[in-house]
Amino acid sequence: MTARLYKKARVSDTISIVAHQLKNPISVLYGYLEVLASEDLGKLNKKQKEYLLDALKNVEAMSNIVKDLLDVSKIEEGRYKIKPQVVDLGKICKEIIKNLSSWARASNCEIVFSAPAKLPNVYVDPSKIRYVIENLISNAVMYKSSGPAKVEVKLKKRKDKVLFMCKDNGIGISNKDVDKIFSKFFRSEEAVMLNPAGTGLGLYISKAIIRLNGGEIWFEKNKNKGMTFYFTLPIA
Amino acid sequence: MTKKEKKKKILMIEDNIFLRKLYRDKLTREGFTFIEATNGIEGINKSITEKPDLIILDLILPRKNGFDVLDDLRKDSRTKDIPVVVLSNLGQEMDVKEALSRGAQEYLVKTETRLEEVIKKIKKWLPK
Numbered sequence: 001m002t003a004r005l006y007k008k009a010r011v012s013d014t015i016s017i018v019a020h021q022l023k024n025p026i027s028v029l030y031g032y033l034e035v036l037a038s039e040d041l042g043k044l045n046k047k048q049k050e051y052l053l054d055a056l057k058n059v060e061a062m063s064n065i066v067k068d069l070l071d072v073s074k075i076e077e078g079r080y081k082i083k084p085q086v087v088d089l090g091k092i093c094k095e096i097i098k099n100l101s102s103w104a105r106a107s108n109c110e111i112v113f114s115a116p117a118k119l120p121n122v123y124v125d126p127s128k129i130r131y132v133i134e135n136l137i138s139n140a141v142m143y144k145s146s147g148p149a150k151v152e153v154k155l156k157k158r159k160d161k162v163l164f165m166c167k168d169n170g171i172g173i174s175n176k177d178v179d180k181i182f183s184k185f186f187r188s189e190e191a192v193m194l195n196p197a198g199t200g201l202g203l204y205i206s207k208a209i210i211r212l213n214g215g216e217i218w219f220e221k222n223k224n225k226g227m228t229f230y231f232t233l234p235i236a
Numbered sequence: 237m238t239k240k241e242k243k244k245k246i247l248m249i250e251d252n253i254f255l256r257k258l259y260r261d262k263l264t265r266e267g268f269t270f271i272e273a274t275n276g277i278e279g280i281n282k283s284i285t286e287k288p289d290l291i292i293l294d295l296i297l298p299r300k301n302g303f304d305v306l307d308d309l310r311k312d313s314r315t316k317d318i319p320v321v322v323l324s325n326l327g328q329e330m331d332v333k334e335a336l337s338r339g340a341q342e343y344l345v346k347t348e349t350r351l352e353e354v355i356k357k358i359k360k361w362l363p364k
Contacts, residue, residue, distance in 0.1 A: 023325040027346040028254040034351050035258070040265065063347045081329065 016073040019066045026066065030059045061197060068201040072184065075208045082125035082212050086236040089122050089129070089162055090115045090155055096133050097153065104141045108148050111137065115155035122162050123236040124213040132209050132217075133164070135202040136229045140168035142195055145225065161215065161232040169226040181219065182207045206231075244362055245269040247288035249279030249305065250323070251297055255346075259292065262351060263358075276300025280308050283315045290362050292354075295324040295335065303338060310339040319361040323354060 035041060037052045044052065074080040097111050104111050122129075140151040154165040171190045173181060180186045187200040210217040210231045217231040246268050250256050256272050263270045271286050273279035275298040283291060291309070295302030302322065309315040319341045324331070327345040335343050341361050344354060 020325055023347050024252050024255065027325075028252065028258065030347075031255070031258040031351045035262065038352075040262075066347065083329075 013073055013077065015069050019069040019073070022062070022066050026059060026063050030056065030063070033059060065199050065201075068199060068205060071205050072201055075205065080208065080212065082128055082209075084123050084125050084213065086121045087124050087126045087129065089124075089164065089233065090119055092126065092130055093133060093153055093155065093164075096130065096137060100134070100137055100141065104151070107141055107144065109141045109144050109151060110149070111141070111151045111153060113153045116157065119155055119157060119162060121236040122233040124215075124233050125209075128209045129213065129233070132206040132231065133166075135206050136164075136166045139202065140166055140170060140226075140229075143191055144168065144170040157235075158232065160235050162235060164231050164233070165228055166230075167222065167226070167228040169222070169224070172221055172225060172227050178221070182217075243267060243269045244289040245271060245286065246290050246292065246358065247271050247273065247279070247282055247286060248292040249273045249276065249282075249297065249302070250292065250294045251275060252294075258351070259354075262355065266355060274298070276302065276305045279305055280315075283309055283318060284312065287314075288318060290358060291318055291320045292358070293320050293322050293324075293340070295322060295326055295331070303334060306335065306338040306340055319363070321354075321357055321361060323349070 033052055033056050036044070037049065037056060071080065093113055093115070097113050101111060137151060137153060141149070144151075149169055152165070152167040154167075156163045156165070171194065173188055174190070177186075177188045181188075182203050183200075184204045185200040186204075187198055191198060207217050210233070213233055215231050215233040217229070219227050219229045221227050246263055248256055248259050248270065250259075250272070251274050253274075256274075260270045260272065271282060271288060273282045277299045279291070279293070279297070280300070282288075293302050293305060297305070300308075302324065306320060306322075309318065309320065316339075320339065321342040321344065322335045322340045323344050323346055324335075325346050327348065332343045342357050344357060
């Protein structure tokens with residue numbers, strides 16, 4: 001892509017240029033693997049299919065990293081825009097938990113959700129908030145301790161806000177890392193051990209999203225084990 | 237598609253050789269005639285000479301970018317009614333709005349749209 005076209009595409013900094021450059025090879029890889037996995041070109045044996053599906057998952061992960069890098073770049077340049085609307089947060093939570101539940105069960109983890117029957121709607125950008133909720137719940141599952149685990153997701157009304165809570169009994173965070181958790185690219189040693197492929201961008205982006213949507217995000221270390229993440233969002 | 241039915245012709249304007257190959261193979265298997273152009277100018281010329289039933293258009297292209305290609309296609313009476321599906325890496329809302337306002341029928345982001353979904357959209361926009 002020429003410099004003129006990058007300007008046209010409103011792409012300016014190095015990170016976003018590199019991220020954009022990676023999009024075509026990722027699309028090509030995904031497309032080719034998708035065709036092979038669909039068996040359009042011939043039947044695969046069990047092992048070939050397994051390898052292809054693993055490759056697809058990894059390309060998808062690569063695509064998400066590129067997307068995160070572009071989001072970081074937009075956040076830092078003040079170009080990250082939100083489109084708020086009236087949103088039923090409970091519905092979003094249920095959909096996300098449904099999508100994550102089979103993966104969680106396979107990881108020996110149960111996700112439990114509760115919310116009051118009459119919870120007010122919030123006024124936020126649904127796709128961006130979906131990213132935050134997915135990020136927090138999947139982190140809670142991914143960074144669980146060994147053995148059976150439980151993740152509790154709760155919604156509550158709190159004055160003119162809705163409060164989201166995600167409590168886990170996972171590996172938690174050591175005291176020396178507490179101040180760094182929302183920092184860009186930060187990953188604790190424990191997190192790296194459990195998931196070497198993470199980027200340390202999810203919580204950084206989540207914090208920016210919650211603030212842009214008029215809320216606050218924070219966490220607490222649980223008394224026994226694990227941690228609880230909270231965020232608030234304005235009632236519609 | 238029956239043998240007697242005339243095959244629908246799809247033009248892909250895309251500078252990435254591997255993506256062209258992917259779509260050439262897939263669309264040929266689906267029973268379409270596939271033609272291709274590697275830059276904006278060639279794309280406009282082939283739109284006029286080949287009279288495709290639908291165009292798949294990238295936006296970041298050599299020689300003439302996809303936004304300008306859209307303008308030229310819509311200005312020319314020979315190409316103004318050909319449906320255009322944009323398939324681009326640009327995913328910002330302003331890019332989508334701009335392409336749709338310049339006459340694209342559909343806007344798909346490459347990394348966010350699976351091949352099968354692209355094929356579905358192509359079939360949706362092909363003239364019956």
